[in-house]
Amino acid sequence: xxxxxxxxxxxxxxxxxxxxxxxxxxxxxxxxxxxxxxxxxxxxxxxxxxxxxxxxxxxxxxxxxxxxxxxx
Numbered sequence: 083x084x085x086x087x088x089x090x091x092x093x094x095x096x097x098x099x100x101x102x103x104x105x106x107x108x109x110x111x112x113x114x115x116x117x118x119x120x121x122x123x124x125x126x127x128x129x130x131x132x133x134x135x136x137x138x139x140x141x142x143x144x145x146x147x148x149x150x151x152x153x154x
Contacts, residue, residue, distance in 0.1 A: 088151045089133045093117050093126060097154045101147050109136055 091097045093113050101107050113129040137144055 085137070085148070085151060086130060086134070088154050089130055090126060091154070092151075093129045093133070099147075099151060099154060101150075103144065103147060105140070106136070106144065106147060109133065 088097070092099060092110055094117065095114055099110065101110075109132075113133060117125055117129050137148065141148070
């Protein structure tokens with residue numbers, strides 16, 4: 083499964099995910115709120131890029147989350 087699609091669904095609140103990682107949970111909450119205030123394709127893309135940057139930076143500690151998200 084393409085992670086970009088899963089990230090978009092998370093941001094749009096189409097799927098729910100609860101991580102053991104507080105930072106990831108806070109990021110998801112913040113991006114959902116940001117997108118809800120301005121639900122445009124540009125804002126979705128900005129949120130998606132921020133989510134991808136977070137996962138890229140912290141990929142070593144988010145392996146379990148990446149595997150779980152692929153199953154959503």
